[in-house]
Amino acid sequence: MSKNILIRNVPESIHNWIEEERYYRRMSKQDFIFQVLEKTSTYGQLPLHYFENIHPVAETVPSAISFSFVDLFSGIGGFRLGLQKVGGRCLFSCEWDANAQKTYYSWFGETPYGDIRTLKISDIPDHDILAAGFPCQPFSIAGVSKKKSLGRAHGFKDSTQGTLFFHLATIIENKRPPIVFLENVKNLLSHDNGNTWKVIENTLKDLNYIVYHKVIDACAYVPQHRQRIIIVCFDRDVFGNEIPFSFPEKLASTPLKLKDVLEDNPDSKYTLSNHLWSYLKAYAKKHKEKGNGFGYGLCDLNGITRTLSARYYKDGSEILIPQGKTKNPRRLTPRETARLMGFPDELKIVVSDTQAYKQFGNAVVPAVIETVAKQIIEVIHWHLTSKGRCLIKRQTSTTALESRHPELSHT
């Protein structure tokens, strides 16, 4: 059957885009257009990521822009909430903890894929931003230098083998997302005498990304001292070497106070028992006598709290709410920990108190993600306006499309 097609009045921007894409794929214009149409009819919907960024772009930087992302090590979706606020569309999530999956399902209607170590890279859709709050693990220094000296192309394969970051880096290497957006504890920088950060930064640079990082305190957005390292990487192949990115400088003008997130009538079960309160006081006194600063954290309601940790469920001693002279202090309720992290009340808590404390203590503050994402949007906008491109990546390895259609993989 003959494959004739005639489309009139194609806008110049689309025409240029087709020309670029078919050139990159080493296809004729006609074959490329058929390919797109075939995908549309096979999967019953427009292959949106092909088209979404070729709409005319506003002159001024918009507060939201259409882009796709994947949410790896998603936890309960702090990244997702922040990215959705600025126009992001989540295509895939990965999180192996059954309770976190339960919360994620209740909030987003999707159960994330489980263990990242068993994930087939070809099952991850193409995306514009890869987001991940990955766990921090040490790397073997010996592996790095020895193998690097052998002149291997990507030292990370040896230096990060056996770690979760290895899996992340492998996904980045193969999927080549234009932007990588990571979050971790501040301690990542000093972990293992700085080696962990060195390996991570070098790996991302070796993969041809420009890497920015900054420690940001979420206290500008929530009444909690919570310092986290935020890492934003741009693919040099897509964005070039001069990228107008900077982390947000301006903090919220009226930061919240602890009292703003407290419930009116918390259940009495959150009040410490006499036994636990006496124990915590005695423990703190003992450590004070030894000259250690360790102790419980009785909060100032007009101030901010210490960092909420995933271990808060144990005794809650790091953040205690005073209840006057006649009553023992209490711990935060799960809803209060949600608010302390900036998760809105509309999101129901569907797990036990213990799991909720763990989940919120592990999460990223969505408002931090949203604020940094706005800075990323400035770069996307700059890219789209100054270079007139969509964000579709230029892959060096086999694309998902090519793996479904091996005939596209020309030499």
Ligand SMILES: C[S@@+](CC[C@H](N)C(=O)[O-])C[C@H]1O[C@@H](n2cnc3c(N)ncnc32)[C@H](O)[C@@H]1O
């Ligand atoms: C620091 S938390 C990320 C929290 C997330 N940013 C949020 O807002 O909730 C890291 C997550 O990685 C998950 N994780 C650890 N190992 C994993 C694996 N092998 N596969 C998938 N997820 C894993 C943990 O269960 C945890 O929820």
